[in-house]
Amino acid sequence: MTIPLIELEHVRRNFTIQRRQLTAVDDLSLRIQPGEIVCLVGESGCGKTTTGKLIAGLLPPSAGSIRFLGQSISQLRGAAYRRYRLGVQLIHQDPYASLNPAHTIYDTLAAPLRRHRLTKDERATRARVRELLTIVDLTPPDDLLGKYPHQLSGGQRQRVAIARALTVGPSFLIADEAVSMVDVSIRISLLNTLLRLKEQIGLGVLFITHDLALANYFAWAGRIGVMYLGRLVELAPTPLLIAQPQHPYTQALLAALPAVDPDLNRQKAPQLRSADVPSLLRLPGGCSFHPRCPRCQLAQCEMQVPALVAFRDGSAVACHPVQHERRAEENSDVQP
Amino acid sequence: MSEHTPLDPQLTLAVRDLSVAYPSQRGLVQAVRHVSFDVRRGESLALIGESGAGKTTLGLSLLRLLPPNAQIGGGQISYQPAPPAECAPVAAINVLQLTPRQLRRFRWQECAMVFQAALNAFNPMLRIADQFADTARAHGYLRGRALALRAAELLRLVRLDPDRAWRAYPHELSGGMRQRALIALSLLLTPQLLILDEPTTALDILTQHTIIEVLKDVGSAFGLAMIVISHDLTLAAELADRVATLYAGMIVESGDTRTVFRRPAHPYTAGLLNAVPTLAAHKQELRSIPGAPPDLIDRPHGCAFHPRCPLASEQCRRVEPPLEAIGDGVQVACWHWRSARAMFVKRET
Numbered sequence: 001m002t003i004p005l006i007e008l009e010h011v012r013r014n015f016t017i018q019r020r021q022l023t024a025v026d027d028l029s030l031r032i033q034p035g036e037i038v039c040l041v042g043e044s045g046c047g048k049t050t051t052g053k054l055i056a057g058l059l060p061p062s063a064g065s066i067r068f069l070g071q072s073i074s075q076l077r078g079a080a081y082r083r084y085r086l087g088v089q090l091i092h093q094d095p096y097a098s099l100n101p102a103h104t105i106y107d108t109l110a111a112p113l114r115r116h117r118l119t120k121d122e123r124a125t126r127a128r129v130r131e132l133l134t135i136v137d138l139t140p141p142d143d144l145l146g147k148y149p150h151q152l153s154g155g156q157r158q159r160v161a162i163a164r165a166l167t168v169g170p171s172f173l174i175a176d177e178a179v180s181m182v183d184v185s186i187r188i189s190l191l192n193t194l195l196r197l198k199e200q201i202g203l204g205v206l207f208i209t210h211d212l213a214l215a216n217y218f219a220w221a222g223r224i225g226v227m228y229l230g231r232l233v234e235l236a237p238t239p240l241l242i243a244q245p246q247h248p249y250t251q252a253l254l255a256a257l258p259a260v261d262p263d264l265n266r267q268k269a270p271q272l273r274s275a276d277v278p279s280l281l282r283l284p285g286g287c288s289f290h291p292r293c294p295r296c297q298l299a300q301c302e303m304q305v306p307a308l309v310a311f312r313d314g315s316a317v318a319c320h321p322v323q324h325e326r327r328a329e330e331n332s333d334v335q336p
Numbered sequence: 337m338s339e340h341t342p343l344d345p346q347l348t349l350a351v352r353d354l355s356v357a358y359p360s361q362r363g364l365v366q367a368v369r370h371v372s373f374d375v376r377r378g379e380s381l382a383l384i385g386e387s388g389a390g391k392t393t394l395g396l397s398l399l400r401l402l403p404p405n406a407q408i409g410g411g412q413i414s415y416q417p418a419p420p421a422e423c424a425p426v427a428a429i430n431v432l433q434l435t436p437r438q439l440r441r442f443r444w445q446e447c448a449m450v451f452q453a454a455l456n457a458f459n460p461m462l463r464i465a466d467q468f469a470d471t472a473r474a475h476g477y478l479r480g481r482a483l484a485l486r487a488a489e490l491l492r493l494v495r496l497d498p499d500r501a502w503r504a505y506p507h508e509l510s511g512g513m514r515q516r517a518l519i520a521l522s523l524l525l526t527p528q529l530l531i532l533d534e535p536t537t538a539l540d541i542l543t544q545h546t547i548i549e550v551l552k553d554v555g556s557a558f559g560l561a562m563i564v565i566s567h568d569l570t571l572a573a574e575l576a577d578r579v580a581t582l583y584a585g586m587i588v589e590s591g592d593t594r595t596v597f598r599r600p601a602h603p604y605t606a607g608l609l610n611a612v613p614t615l616a617a618h619k620q621e622l623r624s625i626p627g628a629p630p631d632l633i634d635r636p637h638g639c640a641f642h643p644r645c646p647l648a649s650e651q652c653r654r655v656e657p658p659l660e661a662i663g664d665g666v667q668v669a670c671w672h673w674r675s676a677r678a679m680f681v682k683r684e685t
Contacts, residue, residue, distance in 0.1 A: 153629075185386055186611075261573065
């Protein structure tokens with residue numbers, strides 16, 4: 001078995017807000033192999049961004065461990081720590097805020113190359129910057145070198161942000177809502193650039209988004225994890241999750257997804273008992289989805305937090321009723 | 337002169353040849369250019385387009401809420417109030433000529449707007465109850481218990497619990513609840529026309545779904561006409577009876593939602609539809625539109641879309657195509673709309 005690139009084990013992260021404890025991420029376990037694509041999907045406040053920051057090392061976990069190539073990141077020192085920090089790069093949501101407005105594109109891309117002594121002289125730096133801009137489809141690169149961020153469109157800026165993440169030769173990218181600030185007409189080409197990079201460089205990608213349709217497009221060859229109020233409630237290979245969603249929350253998300261075809265929309269409606277997400281400060285007991293869940297019948301749902309249980313087809317679900325059903329099914333499979 | 341001859345009684349709003357520009361150091365930014373459209377009674381119209389297409393400027397100009405430096409270059413906005421019970425046609429209101437006093441009456445009572453960021457639309461220091469009272473007082477409307485009863489009715493209509501929402505401060509409500517409270521408030525003075533600027537942007541999918549359901553309920557309960565401004569084509573598909581695509585400040589295609597989304601006649605509309613990921617999308621070929629939106633100060637010659645258009649010809653580079661009716665109630669501004677339609681249909685099969 002290969003060592004996972006990234007491994008999260010029972011990770012929890014608390015925040016203190018006005019002297020009250022809030023758990024943004026709870027009991028999250030996830031393994032990402034080298035070159036794999038995983039999408040985290042969920043509504044705002046579900047902990048997907050916090051998860052990205054935890055993996056990037058921007059926040060320490062309150063409990064549990066995060067490993068990079070088998071080593072716990074909190075214990076990394078010296079060269080090993082450097083290898084991790086360079087190996088895991090983050091692309092932020094807002095390309096208007098993530099680039100320094102006073103630096104030219106060349107300066108933005110050359111700074112990490114110089115800082116980490118990745119190129120031996122200025123000529124090599126210039127050549128590498130040109131190469132990076134070409135990799136992210138900003139051609140001809142010479143047109144952009146002397147420009148400032150305000151002279152670029154949102155899509156171009158986001159490409160510069162991707163190029164900057166690639167300067168240090170990472171093996172893992174975390175893209176946090178990386179296309180949601182970009183116009184609809186150019187999102188797909190940005191996603192295609194990321195997908196091509198994954199193929200060419202063998203990058204692993206954690207793609208964080210609230211849009212299941214986007215996740216479906218981007219992670220077709222990978223897995224989607226659905227988060228709800230800090231917990232991973234379902235994790236499955238993308239085609240399986242889209243075709244056969246198991247968790248009632250995933251089902252509701254899929255049913256709420258609008259289509260561009262006016263006729264398709266009228267056929268479906270998510271069945272939820274309540275439209276509003278509970279506050280993280282007052283989480284319901286038991287399964288935190290139970291007050292909204294159309295399938296909640298068991299007393300267990302209100303008493304006990306369901307764990308994420310894996311099944312034979314590669315899906316994993318944290319839902320008591322679904323787990324009971326599937327266990328019964330799998331047992332009956334074995335007998336004949 | 338703020339009144340003129342009645343419009344077609346079927347119409348609530350008629351915009352003719354409206355242009356809005358902003359002066360800047362480099363020259364005039366032509367945000368809206370020669371835009372004409374109608375909104376029928378009880379109908380919802382979606383204005384779709386990318387950032388910088390002029391959607392918000394157009395929406396603001398309908399209520400004369402443009403920033404002071406904006407210049408209305410010409411055109412007419414006519415609003416037809418609902419006829420009273422006796423059905424005598426009422427004179428239409430010329431919105432661009434209203435005096436400040438008339439304008440105050442026009443806003444909220446005839447036409448209300450729900451702004452983009454529901455977070456910022458409320459005064460954070462006032463409870464929802466006080467926000468309602470504020471608006472009611474400014475317009476000499478109900479007060480006290482009568483107001484509370486009317487508001488409770490509206491809050492229930494937008495699926496909020498009046499007992500919880502009425503005494504709450506804005507920060508105590510989630511984004512979706514705040515947006516619904518704002519919709520309830522906009523309905524307080526029973527307007528005929530509601531303008532919604534990006535009503536679901538920045539909201540989660542399940543919340544978006546609720547907002548859309550609420551807007552459908554509200555529309556049918558009050559026979560309200562709605563103008564929905566959005567970059568989100570799926571929202572338009574769910575909510576709007578008709579859509580108009582804006583590009584570089586101009587309407588390039590309009591028609592009923594089903595026809596436009598099934599058989600787009602403008603290459604830009606087709607391009608947008610091709611760029612929206614859906615659950616079935618991996619099977620189809622999703623594509624971005626190459627290039628970037630045009631500079632509104634130094635517009636491309638001819639058709640503004642030609643630098644990004646796969647069908648661009650010499651004619652497109654030289655002459656701007658007019659918005660023309662092409663049957664089925666569809667209007668399009670493209671020299672090659674037949675090819676554009678044929679291309680999109682081919683992709684589907």
